Amino acid sequence: MSFFAVFGNPIKHSKSAEIYALFANEIGISKGYDLKLVSQDNFHYLLYDFFKLGGLGANITSPFKENAYFLCNQLTERAEKSRSVNTIKKLKNGVLLGDNTDGIGFISDLKRLNWIDNDNISDTNKSTVINILLIGAGGASKGIVPVLLTTIEKCHINIVNRTFSKAQVLTSYYQEIGYKNVSCMPLCELYYDTSKYSLIINATTSSMYSAILKIPSFLITPVTKCYDLFYQKQDTSFISWCKKNGSNYCADGLGMLVGQAAHAFLLWHNLFPSIDPVLNHLRSTF
Structure with a gap:
């Protein structure tokens, strides 16, 4: 076996x-x-x-x-x-x-992309607080929220989800264990949100079905970093939408997949393998 x-x-x-x-x-x-x-x-x-x-x-x-x-x-x-x-x-x-290892795999990929600079999101606005929009409140979100909050200095995570109650439950849990810089709002309230997000993460399965998320396009700017946890050969529907609305920084979740696998390998074998050769191989064989 x-x-x-x-x-x-x-x-x-x-x-x-x-x-x-x-x-x-x-x-x-x-x-x-x-x-x-x-x-x-x-x-x-x-x-x-x-x-x-x-x-x-x-x-x-x-x-x-x-x-x-x-x-x-x-x-x-x-x-x-x-x-x-x-x-x-x-x-x-x-x-x-x-x-x-999902969270550390995600952070590893943000570092590979040079989206994290000195434990902060590289942001031309140099905001005092780095605002992160997390779309989705399922298992994928649970793995990355605590690592984001402990890795990125002065960040605030706003969680939105199609079923608002799930976002409330997740937010309440993290606030109860000491993470006060996390909040949530109903998806529809994003249309009235004046926050400037440095990083927007799609942690839903929408791209798996080529669906377009119902979020306002004004959230996207040329410097907004947009990350889809889903991956495929072509741009995902989320990434295509973000590029269409002006983002110059988009990535899918293949790097996170390899990153989390590398940290799992480390746990099993006490050896950390090389990520880039594997990621390049997977990209070339799609």
């Missing part, structure tokens, strides 16, 4: 096995990696069976990250704060350690 695997549904499209193989080849590791298609009914059982039969590490993808949080015996601080797990390591004593 393979000692590493990714669990999700759907899973056929996943690039995790290819990424792991490229990392492993660089480091000189020969352990295999599988794709595991699971359901809400059998995820719990198949995950535990995988580790019981000799599995050493697992990646968890949509929609099971919150489920995985409750299946781990021990959690890193990142996983605890995000209340979701995308990486599990079986320790020598059999304990399942849960981590969330």
Whole structure:
């Protein structure tokens, strides 16, 4: 059997096995990696069976990250704060350690893009407070909010979501654990919002369906940095919309995908692989 695997549904499209193989080849590791298609009914059982039969590490993808949080015996601080797990390591004593590398993978990609300068968003306005608009309040957002708040100096995150109550729940949770610089508003109120956002993040699945988000175009300026957690060969629908409305700084989530995978690899093997060669390879093989 393979000692590493990714669990999700759907899973056929996943690039995790290819990424792991490229990392492993660089480091000189020969352990295999599988794709595991699971359901809400059998995820719990198949995950535990995988580790019981000799599995050493697992990646968890949509929609099971919150489920995985409750299946781990021990959690890193990142996983605890995000209340979701995308990486599990079986320790020598059999304990399942849960981590969330989404946030650090996202920050790593912002640094690769040179969008972060001295732990701040590079901003020609040099605002006292860096305003970030986060669209979406699901599992993807949970993984990146705490890392953004602790990494970027003097930032404020405003969360909007199609279902406002979900944004309220997420905001309340982060405020309760000490992050006061996070707020939310109904999606429709963005049309009256006078904030100038340095970074706008699409953490919804809208681009997966080529949908256009219902947000006002005046939020976009030539220096607004726009990031879509979704990725594909061509520009996503969100990135196309941002470019159309004037942004000169747009990126999709492939860099974050490779970045979070690299940090998962580090957790498993105590070695950090090279990100750029893998990212370039994936771009060339789309």
